[in-house]
Each structure stands twice: as C-alpha cells, then as structure tokens.
Amino acid sequence: MTITDLPIISIITFLPLAGAILIAFVPRSSVNAVRAIALGTALLTFVVSLFPLIGYLPDRPGFQYVETVDWIPVFGIQYKVGVDGMSLALVVLTTTLTWISILASLRPITHRVKEFMISFLILEVGMIGVFVALDMFLFYIFWEIVLVPMYLIIGIWGGANRIYATIKFVLYTLVGSLLMLVAILATAYTFADGHGGSFVGAFDYEELRAYAGTGGFVEGFQLLAFLAFFLAFAIKVPMWPFHTWLPDAHVEAPTAGSVILAGILLKLGGYGMIRFSLPLFPDAAHTFAPLIIVLSLIAIIYGAVVALVQPDLKKLVAYSSVSHMGFVTLGIFVFTEQGMNGAIVQMVAHGLITGALFLLVGVIYERTHDRTIAKMGGLSKPVPVFAAVLGFFVFASAGLPGLAGFVGEFLVLLGAFDYSPWVAAVAAFCMILGAGYLLWMFQRAAFGDVSDFLRSLGSHLTDMRPVEVLTLVPLATLTVVFGLLPGLLLVLISGTVDGVLSDVAGGGAVNLAFWR
Amino acid sequence: MTFNDVLPLAPVVAVVLAAAAVLVVDLAWPGRSAPALVTTFVGLGIAAALVVVTGATPADAFRGAYTVDAFTTFIDVLLIGIVVLTILFAPDYLEPRDLPIAEFAALMMFALSGAMLIAGSTDLLLLFLGLELMVLPGYLLAGFAKRDALSTEGAIKYFLLGSFSSAIFLFGLAYVWGLTGTTSIGGVAAELGVMVESAGISAGLALGLALLTTGVAFKIAAVPFHYWTPDAYQGSPTPVTGYLSTLPKVGAFALILRLFVEALGPVSEEWAVVFVLLAALTMTVGNLIALTQDNVKRMLAYSSIAHTGYMMVGLAAYANGQVEGLEGLLYYGAAYAFMNLGAFAVVAALQKRRGVTSSLATFAGLGRREPLLGVLMTLFLLSLVGIPPTAGFFAKAYIILAAVEAGGVLSFLAVLMVLNAAAAAFYYLRVVVYMFMREPETEAPALSHGGLVWVGLFAATILTIGLGLLPGPIIESVQDAASALL
Secondary structure, three states, X not given: OOHHHOOHHHHHHHHHHHHHHHHHOOOOOOHHHHHHHHHHHHHHHHHHHHHHHHHOOOOOOOOEEEEEEEEEHHHOEEEXXXXXXXXXXXXXXXXXXXXXXXXXXXXXXXXXXXXXXXXHHHHHHHHHHHHHEXXXXXXXXXXXXXXXXXXXXXXXXXXXXXXXXXXXXXXXHHHHHHHHHHHHHXXXXXXXXXXXXXXXXXXXXXXXXXXXXXXXXXXXXXXXXXXXXXXXXXXXXXXXXXXXXXXXXXHHOOHHHHHHHHHHHHHHXXXXXXXXXXXXXXXXXXXXXXXXXXXXXXHHHHHHHHHHOOOEHHHHHHHHHHHHHHHHHHHHHOOOHHHHHHHHHHHHHHHHHHHHHHHHHHHHHHHHOOOEHXXXXXXXXXXXXXXXXXXXXXXXXXXXXXXXXXXXHHXXXXXXXXXXXXXXXXXXXXXXXXXXXXXXXXXXXXOOOOXXXXXXXXXXXXXXXXXXXXXXXHHHHHHHHHHHOOHHHHHHHXXXXXXXXXXXXXXXXXXXXXXX | OOHHHHHHHHHHHHHHHHHHHHHHHHHHOOOOHHHHHHHHHHHHHHHHHHHHXXXXXXXXXXXXXXXXXXXXXXXXHHHHXXXXXXXXXXXXXXXXXXXXXXXXXXXXXXXXXXXXXXXXXXXXXXXXXXXXXXXXXXXXXXXXXXOOHHHHHHHHHHHHHHHHHHHXXXXXXXXXXXXXXXXXXXXXXXXXXXXXXXXXXOHHHHHHHHHHHHHHHHHHOOOOOOOHHHHHHHHOOHHHHHHHOOHHHHHHHHHHHHHHHHHOHHHHHHXXXXXXXXXXXXXXXXXXXXXXXXXXXXXXXXXXXXXXXXHHHHHHHHHOOOHHHHHHHXXXXXXXXXXXXXXXXXXXXXXXXXXXXXXXXXXXXXXXXOHHHHHHHHHHHHHHHOOOOOHHHHXXXXXXXXXXXHOOHHHHXXXXXXXXXXXXXXXHHHHHHHHHHOOOOOOOOOOOOOHHHHHHHHHHHHHHHHHHHOOHHHHHHHHHHXXXXX
C-alpha cells in the first residue's frame, strides 16, 4: 500500500477534529495537557499536509488525490474532496498558520483554554475543508462551519468591544453566504434541468464546470448567480464597500484569531472567486470585471489612505489588509496569466506577512497593553530583536523586492498593465502609498528617543521570548524563499491558473442594455 | 364496522387507552410520578410499534374516512417523538412546582390522539374532530400552572382565539360541504375539479376558501393571525411551551396538507397566492419582533412564527408545481420539532429552581456554570439559525431548493427567506453571547438535572445532528409521504 491509497485529503481535513474530540475528554484542570494535544494535533496536521505536496504532479490538469463517496444520492450530493495546485498551497498555508497561532496562544490565552483549543481545531477543519471540497454542498457546509468557531474566538477571547465586533462579523458573513446558498441550489437545479431533471452530478464541481464550459448557464442566470457568489466572496475578502466588519473584528480578536482571520479567512474569498465565480459564470465575470476592477482600485487606495491615519497599530495592519487584498481581486479580474498568478502568490504572501505582523502586534501588546503608535517610539533600544523582526515584516509588507509580497504585487501590476496601463498606474501609485504608511509607522515606533510611556514600563518591556521568535521564523523563512524563488509556487499553481483562464476566455461580456 | 376498520386505527386507540391507563395508575398511586411515567412510555412505545406495523400495509377504514398511508405513518412517528421528548423534559420542571405529572402526560396523549387522527383523516368531519381533539387539551395545558396568573391569562387568550378560529374554520368547511355535497376529501377534490373546470371560482367557494385559510392560519400562527402565540407561549409552563410550539403546529400542517393539497388541490392556484403572501409576511414579521425580545421564551415564540413562515414557503413552492416543496415542508417540520424542543428543554432545565425566569440574564455565564448544557443549547440555536451540519440547515436548503425550482416569485421568497435567516442569527446568537461571553450579575448555583432530561436532550441532539449529516433515510420517508398525498 502506498501513500496514494490512503484518503490523505480526508485525513488532513479531519485530523484536527480528532484532536478536538480528544481535548473534549481531557479534564478542564489539565490545562497543559489540553495545550499539548492542541499543539500536537496542529503540528501533526501540518506534517501530514506536506505529503500530498511531495506526490503532486503539477503538469497533470484537474484535481488530484480525489476521494468520492455518495452522500445524499437523491440530490446527487457527494462527499468529494481533492486538491489542485492552488488549494494545496492554501491548505499548507492553513496548516502552517494554525500551529503557529496555537503556539502563539499558549501564553496569552489563560482562561477557558479547553474551549479555545477546541474552537481553533474545528476552525482548522472548516478552513481546510473549504479548500479541498469539490462538491458545492460540501463546500458550503465547510464555509459555514468556519463561521462558528471564529464567532466564539472573537466573542469569548477578544477585547473590550468583542461582542459588537463578533456579531457584526457573523451577520455580514451570513448575509453573503446565505445568498450564495440560494445560488448554489439554483445552479444545481439549472444543471438538473438541463439533464432531464436528474440531480446526478448537480453539485459536483467538475461536472458543473464542464457544463458551464458548454454554455449550459444562460446569461441572465449567470448574472444573478454570479452576483450572489460574488457578494459572499467580496464580504470575505473584504472588498470595499463590504469591508467595515474587518477593522472591528481584527482589533477585537485575540492575536491568534487575527492571524487566522487575515491569513486564511480573507483568502477564502479570493479562493472562491478563482474557483467558482470565474469558471462557472464566465460571461457574468466578463460583464462585471470592469466594475470589480474599479472596486479593487478603490479598496487599494482606500485601505492605504485609511491605514495612513490610523493611530492604532492593529487597525493599521487591518486596513493594510484591505489594500493588499485589493491587489488579489484586481489580479483575478484582469484575466491575464500574470494577474492570476500574482493574485494567488499575493494571497499566500499576504497570509505569511500579515499573519506575522499580527503576531508582532500581539507580542508588543502583551507587554504594553497598548497599541497606540504615538505612545511607542524608540522600540529598537529596549527591544532590539522585536524591532528588527518588525522591520523585516514591515519591509516585506511594503513590497520590498526579494520578499514574497513584492512578487505578488509585481505580477498583479504586470497583469493589470496588460489590461490597462491606467489601472496599473493607479495601483502602482498605491504601492508607494503602502510603503509610506508602513515605513512611517515603523519609523515612529522603532526609532527616535525611547518614549516616556515605554520608559514607564521599565522591566515589563522585555524582548521577544524564544517561543515568540519561533513563531515568526517559519513565516520569515517562507517570505524570503517565495521572494527569491517564486517559481516554487508558480509551478504548483500553473495548472489552476491555466485552467481557469481558459474557461474564462470562453466567456464574453453580456450586453446589459439588451438584457432584461 | 369490522375488524379491518379498527386495525388501521389501532395506534390512535392505543394512545387513548394509554392515556386512560395513566389516569387509572395515578388513582392507584396518587402523586407518584414513576408509575405514571412508566405507563406513559410503555403506552407510547406500543403506539409507535403499532404505527410502524400498520404503516407497512396502506389501508382505508370506515368507508374511506380514515387512511393509513406513508404520510400518516410519517406524521404519526413524528408526533409520538414530540410527545415522548416533551414528557421526558417535563418532570424536572413540574415537580418543583407541585404540578401533577400524570395529568400532564394524559392530556398530552389525548392531544396526540387528535393529531394522529388528523394525519389519517380523509374526511372533512373527521379532520375537524381531530383538530378539536388536538387543541382542547392544549388549552388546559397552557393553563396548567393554575395558580400562576400569567399562565391563566395565556390560556384564556389561547382558548378564546382558538375556539374563534375553529368556528371560522368550521364555517369554511360548511361552505365546501354545501358546494360539493360530500365530506370525503377525495370526493371534494373530484367535485371541485369539475366545478372549477366548468364555472370557475364561485363567490361561495371563494368565501369558503377565505374562511378555511383564516382558520388554519390561526392554528399555525401565521401573521397576521398570530397574536395569541406570544402570550400563550410565555405564560405556559416551559415544557408546555415547547409542546405548543411543535405538536399543534405539526398537526395543523398535517391538516393543511390533507385539506389544501388533497381536497382543495383543484383550486391550488387560488390559495397559492395567499400562501405566498402569508409566508412572506409571517417570516418577516416573526423575525422582526423576535429581534426585540429580552425573554428567551418569548423570543422562541416569535421565532416559531418565523419558522412557520419558512414552512409555508415549502407549501407555496408546492402550489407552484414543485413536489419538493411538500417534501421540504415535511422535512422542516421534523427538523424544527426536534431542535425547538431541544432549545425549550434547556430553558426548562434552567428553570428547575422555582422562580427562575426565562429572561436572557438567566443564561449569563451558563457556558461556564454548566458547559454541557451551554454547548447543547448552542447546537440547537445554530440549528435554528440554519448553520450546517445540522437539521435546521438541511431543512432550509430543502425548502430553498424547492422555491428556486418553482422560480418566479418563489425565487424572491427564497431570497427573502435567507435574509430572514440572517436576521434570525442575530437574536439566536444573542443567547450564545449571554451563555459564553458575559458574566452573570448574580452567581446562580449549577443545578443537577434528572436522568430523563439528559436522555431527552441527547435524543434531541442526535436527531438534530443526524438529520443534518445523514438526511438520506428521512428524505426517503418524506418523499414517500409526499407522494402518498398526491
């Protein structure tokens, strides 16, 4: 028996659930056992998630490691999972950030540790599931499962205003995703209707994609279904003007929650657009692309400008996410190879870099209990290691060449240039703006005289502990590796990008004037 | 009347006999709950077994007035399940308040026999008889805490509006009978078919339809005929509230399916429009008012109105030509019954100590005080919101699928339904906020709950998760049940 005979994708998906169930049986008082099991499960999941990477054949089109089991045959609903290059990259990103987040929460999370770890592991199940599901119904289930643990993580372990933030997060996401449910069911029905009323394959992603390729979904339907999917994804990304939940959620969430929120949950939106919106509804995608590109540019500019004036460190990073994710949606909807490649690389890079920035915010907050940039100043003197690491990730986030963030944004710009030089020019201008707010923040926080506030903390202001360094080293390493050798990632995702682009190329914009 | 007539009725007879037996047992051992409970569960067990046995062979009885088919069996099993769960949850609440458990169980079983009669009725008179038999014990149950003014007030409101609506309903039946000259459901359908074919809708028929619709809208608490619900629900003892929000609702929907789908099938275009409007109004108004409630029982009461609205979407989808609408409605009924009973059971369990109210503040800190109860409540609430992988999610998806298939105005109803579900998330999750994210103002001690409560809670949990994860078998049952109706 070889490794390919094992249901490896299911194992990766449900390993964290096994850990969560195990933790449920550990007595509440054995806090360290709970922590050990959680960390162990996350590390094990991470290691196992590397296996499919080894045997993955990037040249083969379609999905690999596919597992199919009939689940609700009456409606053709299957348990079907599998990966392609993009989902594999995002799965590994998920498993990486999860163990790092759990490691980073061992110390800060001191009450209800058991519940926290269970929530976190179930969250991981949902996230991996979203990336590997190849059945629309299954996809939706995982998509919603993500919501509940994150709701609890923000609501129970968050900051002072956590309840407002978490309810806002849930309601925003729920409105989008429920409309997507209607669209999923309508898509399945349209498929069944075109197949003599039989629901066989009506929720199967590959079948639906093939059906879309034959022009099975008429234009009017495409426009409506696209909008419903798009709303769900745009809220998750989040695109301007659906972003208002994000600053609240980020600021109130505990560090680990912010890391996962920025690192993975935002990627669910970009992933959904590439996976579903484009191949299933190519005509609608062409129709709405100009509008979405404009929204992306607004997000890029708006996120950067608002970040510029944020007095709060965490809020600054949160708004920078809006700006950076604008590049992702821009790259997706210019429909060029560089743009799409750039969007996926940018998703991975943003996950690594912004995840690290939130970890760093958490590190400093644990010591100062304050995140106001104005109160910092001269951090490089009392905590030189922290300042150095912060500097590294600030430069990475600003898009310093040689680091991962640059590759993604640069590719998106290339792709956007192909689409329209003006779009590229606006986006490029905002990269400068991005460098501006990040470096300004870094300069205010790290250099100059040590502020009175920091002085007053005295010996409380200790430099990073080895564990904290350990959480950041893998992220820094990957940022450098993908910055210098982007080919590693590009080879992996090339199959996905080619497939989606060729599907989209089959579509054309709908003439809205004649559509009624 | 022959033996063959009695056999299909055996489950109903068994329930009535069991109810009588409970009363006798209570006379023999007055005030002791154990013998009464044992009798109840044995009796219900026998009834359930008889339902399954008689359901295996579809049959008519009493010259076609009563029918055993897949629909009857499905509804009967569901109804018995509801009553079993309710009686499991009740003792913990009733005993500290000195309320007699035996009478409670007996009343509930009498109501059950009425609801089961509805499920199998293929005659208008029998339908009405079943309806009255179902709701009369409900009035008594609503006022079961007879020294409690609120309970009495709720019971009186329930009784007045209930009898009023029964009268309206009966008036409507009289019109239908007068126009068609028969009380047999099959006969009514045939006559109406001919009549509509030749002469269209007459004024008398329109009036009859309007009266019937109003009557059933009262019974299922559709907006704007819902005013009795919140007071009756909030005033009743909590286990009774759980019961009132499920059994009479399932029974009334069974009545709608027998009456509107079967007997009034030929005029479905006429009532379809009304049900589309009622569905939209019911779910929206129910949710909007539920948003403002600070009392969990009252919130659940209004939210049960919203769930009625969702189920009516299924009915409207059926009237627009999608049989999936009926299947979805039946699935929703089962899912709703179990998750709602579960939620009410947790409320009742918290109120084990006398004097504890069902206000939101009661739930503060529950997640820490009694983690298991908190987790189960969260599960039921998530299912009521419709988060996968729970029963509530699959049920909603089923109805939405039917609505999307029907297309046209039903698509808008589907969108309205999911927007409502999102709004409902707000008030359901507020309870979770109190349980897990807020600390109580005064520290209440953790309670110890009886074994029966835990048995019932775990049964509700398994059903809530099972109907979401493995819907296959239930889908088959609801498909059989729906095709039996057509």
